[in-house]
Amino acid sequence: MTDVIATICSPPMLRLELVNTGTELCLGDTINTNAAWIGQRMAALGIEVARQTIVPDGGAVREAIEEAAARADVVLVSGGLGPTNDDVTRESTAELLGLSMVQDATVTAHLEAYFTKRNKPVSAATLRQAMVPVGASVLENAFGTAPGLYFPAELGASRGWHSHIFLLPGPPREIKPMVENCVEPRIRALTPDGASRQVIYLKLTGIGESDIVEKAEKELQAVPGLELGYCIGKGDVDVRLAGQAGPVATGAQIVRDRLGEFILSEDRRVLEEVIIHTLTESGEWLATAESCTGGYLASRLTDVSGASKVFGHGFVTYANEAKEKHLGVPADLLQLHGAVSEPVARAMAEGCLQVSGANHALSITGIAGPTGGTEEKPAGTVFIGLASLGQETVVRRFFYPISRDRFKLLTSQAAMDMLRRRMKGLPI
Known part of the structure; x- marks a missing residue:
């Protein structure tokens, strides 16, 4: 989701490496969202991921773990803990550390309960997941079958390693709670100020x-x-402030003082979440009328749980005839100014407001490109209108000469930000 563009911080307290296993990751069939998420979680602890390694399923994970453990203080390994023959992360780590494995009674009971609830037997392949290397600690998996495992650094002392190794499942819904509940507390204990550290x-x-x-x-x-x-x-930028409570509070206040009108959240909520929450609090309704974005704005809004309480109408009026029929945009206005124009954006917003009965209406009309532009209105030109009950309609012109998907993203972001500003009493 995010690209780190700048980091100004002290050297990391621990060297941490990620090893990700999965042939689908190497082929590009699956995007490695786990790595991005873990990187953000570790940054909050003051730890920068020093290296990420991706290997296919099977024996390649052994070499990757061996190399990472020889360099790092902490190694997080994701994937390869399942029941199939190419899930060998558990066995490979045990072999590297010279540990025998025994069947864990607690994990076995978890597997039996998991499959009994689903009216299925526990197969021999599934029971492989209950094999635990001697000396490792089991990390509970509340959302799947494969438990995680923690190998404290002393288990690698005979090899000259000082690395704490965590084996984690691959599915995001399983790995995220395990990192939060099992991994992060142990990492905090390894850092001098980890327990009192804050991040905003x-x-x-x-x-x-x-x-x-x-x-x-x-x-x-x-x-x-x-x-x-x-x-x-x-379409937004996170400013990350980390450290002890005093410096973090001072930094946050500086950002509020210098950039307060641009702050949309301090709890990582994205703009559509803020919009839906604000509308819900005020008991107001929103409607949208989109042309070049093809419903993308409405889609973002309805991605948020609870949107149905405040969002009732989303018009996609791509053709001029649709603008006339559904929004009441006059035909002569379209002919005189063209669909991509300030007067038409205004008429779309005001027509949408009237037809929907909402409190606010956003309209979008533009040229997504790469074709269709003119010298006066090049591809990337877009007009966004905002009409609200009892307030003056506002139309703004933007220019995003980029790919169509990015155009839709930035245009929808600009539209929602216009509404955010209106609801907060800020200049639009």
Whole structure:
């Protein structure tokens, strides 16, 4: 989801490496979202991932673990704990550390209960997952069958290693709670200030990272003990502040003072979540009228649970005839100014407001490109309108000469930010 674009922080307290196993990751059939998520979680602890390694299923994981454990203080291995023949992460780690394996009664009971609930027998292949290397600790998997395993550093002392090794399942719904509940507490215990460490993510929108740097970075860098980082998201930028409570609070206040109007959340909520939450609190309704984005704005809004309480109408009026029929846009207005114009965006928003009976209506009309542009209105041009009951309709022109998918993302983000600003009483 995010790309780290800048990091200003002290050297990591621990060297941590990720080993990801899965042929589907190597082939590109599956995107490795686990690595991005773990990187963010570790950054919150003040630890930068020093290296990521991806290997296919099977024996390649043994060499990858061996190399990582010889370098790192902590190794997190994901995948290869299942019941199939190419799931060999558990066995490979045991062999590297010279550990025998025994069947764990607690894991066996978990597997039996798991499959009994589903009216299935526990197969011999499934019971492989109950084999635990002697000296390793079992990490409970509340959302799957394969438990995680923790190997404390002393188990590798005979090889000259000082690495704490964690074996984790691959599915995101299984690995995430295990990292939060089992891995992070152990890592905090390994770091001098891990228990008292804090991290705040201030999510900003409507402003680029370079402007953030210009407006606030020097002052933030001057705060002793404050670690600062930036991450680009989906049309927004996270400002990450980490360290002890005092420096983090000071840094957060600097961002609020310098960039407050651009802050959309301090709890990592994205813009559509903030919009739905704000509308719910105020008891207001929103409607949308989209042309070039083809329903993308409505899709983002309805991705949020509870959207049905505040979002009742989403029009996709791609053709001029649809704008006339469903939104009441006058034909002569379309002919005189063209569909991509300030007057048409205004008429779309006001027509949408009237037809839907909502409190607010957003309209979008533009040229997604790469074809269809003119010298006056090049591809990437878009007009966004916002009409609200009892308030003046506002139309803004934007220019996003980029790929169609990115165009839709940034356009929908700009539209929602216009509404966010109106609801917060900020200039649009």
